Amino acid sequence: MTDRQPGFSTLAIHAGAQPDPTTGARATPIYQTTSFVFNDADHAASLFGLQAFGNIYTRIGNPTNAVLEERVAALEGGTAALAVASGHAAQVVALQMLLKPGDEFIAARKLYGGSINQFSHAFKSFGWNVVWADTDDIASFERAVTPHTKAIFIESIANPGGTVTDIEAIAAVARKAGVPLIVDNTLASPYLIRPIDHGADIVLHSLTKFLGGHGNSIGGIIVDAGTFDWSKDGKYPILSEPRPEYHGIRLQETFGNFAFAIACRVLALRDLGPALSPFNAFMILTGIETLPLRMQKHCDNAKAIAEWLAVHPAVAAVNYAGLAGDKYNNLARKYCPKGAGAVFTISLKGGYDAGVKLVSKLQLFSHLANVGDTRSLVIHPASTTHSQLDDAQKTKSGAGPDVVRLSIGIEDKEDLIADLEQALA
Amino acid sequence: MNHDTYSDIYVREILNGVKTIAMVGASPVNVRPSYFAFKYLAERGYDMIPINPGQVGRSLAGKPFVASLRDIDRLIDMVDIFRNSDAAAAVVDDALALNPLPKVIWMQLGVRNDAAAAKAEAAGIKVVMNRCPKIEYGRLSSEISWMGVNSRTLSAKRAPIPTGSFQRMSLNRASISGGSTGAADRAAQDKPK
Numbered sequence: 304m305t306d307r308q309p310g311f312s313t314l315a316i317h318a319g320a321q322p323d324p325t326t327g328a329r330a331t332p333i334y335q336t337t338s339f340v341f342n343d344a345d346h347a348a349s350l351f352g353l354q355a356f357g358n359i360y361t362r363i364g365n366p367t368n369a370v371l372e373e374r375v376a377a378l379e380g381g382t383a384a385l386a387v388a389s390g391h392a393a394q395v396v397a398l399q400m401l402l403k404p405g406d407e408f409i410a411a412r413k414l415y416g417g418s419i420n421q422f423s424h425a426f427k428s429f430g431w432n433v434v435w436a437d438t439d440d441i442a443s444f445e446r447a448v449t450p451h452t453k454a455i456f457i458e459s460i461a462n463p464g465g466t467v468t469d470i471e472a473i474a475a476v477a478r479k480a481g482v483p484l485i486v487d488n489t490l491a492s493p494y495l496i497r498p499i500d501h502g503a504d505i506v507l508h509s510l511t512k513f514l515g516g517h518g519n520s521i522g523g524i525i526v527d528a529g530t531f532d533w534s535k536d537g538k539y540p541i542l543s544e545p546r547p548e549y550h551g552i553r554l555q556e557t558f559g560n561f562a563f564a565i566a567c568r569v570l571a572l573r574d575l576g577p578a579l580s581p582f583n584a585f586m587i588l589t590g591i592e593t594l595p596l597r598m599q600k601h602c603d604n605a606k607a608i609a610e611w612l613a614v615h616p617a618v619a620a621v622n623y624a625g626l627a628g629d630k631y632n633n634l635a636r637k638y639c640p641k642g643a644g645a646v647f648t649i650s651l652k653g654g655y656d657a658g659v660k661l662v663s664k665l666q667l668f669s670h671l672a673n674v675g676d677t678r679s680l681v682i683h684p685a686s687t688t689h690s691q692l693d694d695a696q697k698t699k700s701g702a703g704p705d706v707v708r709l710s711i712g713i714e715d716k717e718d719l720i721a722d723l724e725q726a727l728a
Numbered sequence: 729m730n731h732d733t734y735s736d737i738y739v740r741e742i743l744n745g746v747k748t749i750a751m752v753g754a755s756p757v758n759v760r761p762s763y764f765a766f767k768y769l770a771e772r773g774y775d776m777i778p779i780n781p782g783q784v785g786r787s788l789a790g791k792p793f794v795a796s797l798r799d800i801d802r803l804i805d806m807v808d809i810f811r812n813s814d815a816a817a818a819v820v821d822d823a824l825a826l827n828p829l830p831k832v833i834w835m836q837l838g839v840r841n842d843a844a845a846a847k848a849e850a851a852g853i854k855v856v857m858n859r860c861p862k863i864e865y866g867r868l869s870s871e872i873s874w875m876g877v878n879s880r881t882l883s884a885k886r887a888p889i890p891t892g893s894f895q896r897m898s899l900n901r902a903s904i905s906g907g908s909t910g911a912a913d914r915a916a917q918d919k920p921k
């Protein structure tokens with residue numbers, strides 16, 4: 304029993320978690336503490352100097368959070384991870400290690416609306432300049448590369464459109480440009496897609512969605528694939544050059560193929576501060592244990608409902624990559640053969656008003672701004688999550704006025720179909 | 729033997745079996761990786777000897793530097809090489825001239841010399857290349873997990889607790905492999921040396 308590699312479901316339950324050595328507790332304890340005592344002054348100095356592995360203060364690391372980090376790293380096939388307070392915190396922490404004011408990063412136009420806002424406004428105010436490209440036109444990524452480009456950012460399955468991205472094609476652009484590919488894998492979860500296997504160098508998640516899976520905790524995570532050489536050309540000085548905060552250590556030289564995750568922890572998280580509560584880490588960990596079961600049921604339900612909606616007279620179009628004949632069906636077959644996720648959009652023949660009406664008449668679907676809950680969810684993006692975008696941006700990101708987004712839960716699909724039927728009538 | 733991958737059992741047996749470790753190329757500068765590894769292994773109870781001809785007269789974590797393997801007056805279980813891959817050959821030759829021979833020759837992350845390894849193995853010495861003993865200790869004990877690092881081990885057994893200090897985990901922990909990092913392993917092999 305040494306070199307046999309356990310499967311995904313085994314990792315979802317065991318990776319990172321072992322019985323507590325002092326109490327024997329089998330479930331991961333919630334280490335609800337701000338701080339950790341040192342053995343002596345020398346031990347404290349070693350910890351602060353990054354010479355020893357261990358815990359200092361929960362803003363920088365916590366044993367409950369560490370179980371979550373190791374588990375998601377194992378599920379994604381990465382070398383290390385860092386859990387933070389939200390998916391958005393993961394994005395700011397990861398990019399802060401790569402960009403300085405005046406730098407650029409290329410991002411897919413089809414992204415979660417909140418990310419479009421974060422990139423267009425908050426990041427702009429830091430001097431991090433987003434350059435948009437279109438995942439349906441890989442050449443648009445190539446054209447966007449300049450000497451200032453520091454990263455490429457895409458979603459594996461895009462929110463809200465549910466479109467599947469050709470990760471390998473964009474990874475090839477990133478490799479040629481000598482920059483890391485960052486993939487937000489929130490909507491797929493590693494059960495459906497493991498972006499690192501397709502060339503991603505960094506994987507991000509909003510843990511708030513399918514990984515936690517129960518709609519009870521906000522969280523985010525950054526996974527280091529351990530694939531990128533940060534020291535090859537001086538473009539990433541935070542990782543390759545001596546750090547004054549740590550007496551001049553070079554992070555990649557010291558931490559090798561998990562240096563990016565360490566940099567995010569000991570610099571960005573330490574200094575910016577968006578730490579995850581250990582209680583949330585515990586809730587999300589418990590959710591992950593059933594990820595394979597839930598995710599399969601989410602996908603099976605979503606496919607059945609998408610097929611039912613596709614032939615409904617009130618529905619103009621169903622954009623679900625899991626449907627035969629969908630524009631993204633070939634990519635879905637390649638990247639996520641187990642299922643195309645559970646978030647998709649429909650457009651209604653009745654336009655904006657029909658969208659508003661559908662949302663208000665549904666009884667089992669909850670009208671709220673989230674995805675990836677056990678419960679089925681519905682929202683009209685044009686009037687909510689994407690309302691801050693102009694009409695052209697709305698349509699480009701898959702959230703036109705007639706579009707309704709569904710996040711299919713793991714209830715009995717017959718009940719969900721009955722609910723849609725009465726609401727569309 | 730195949731030096732691309734090592735089983736956890738092989739590495740754990742080595743780290744459990746050695747007591748005295750001579751680190752060739754150890755640096756007294758407290759931000760160098762060799763300093764980190766030296767101090768960490770000393771704190772875990774290994775009898776560490778720093779070797780660096782340019783540092784004789786100084787000491788590292790309280791241990792005096794010696795100029796070469798030949799200048800050590802006691803039995804050495806393991807030689808840990810913090811030099812580049814070419815320079816490793818001469819260090820292995822020095823190690824093979826010791827009497828008695830060391831049990832293990834370990835070359836650090838990024839250091840690999842297959843010819844020198846073959847020579848050492850022919851003399852009955854176990855070899856590890858392109859690994860860091862600090863990282864391997866941290867991984868197999870699971871201490872490294874506190875940093876969110878994928879230890880690539882799974883365990884449903886309660887680990888023994890090292891006595892006398894906090895924030896330590898035992899190397900004698902029952903574990904199986906789990907959580908492979910194929911992409912990082914391939915990237916390491918493709919990296920120009």
Ligand SMILES: Cc1ncc(COP(=O)(O)O)c(C=O)c1O
Pocket residue numbers: 389390391392415417418458462487489490508509510511512521522523673674
């Ligand atoms: C794809 C995607 N990325 C990132 C986020 C942001 O995550 P959080 O809300 O946890 O900050 C979301 C949230 O909806 C999302 O759907």
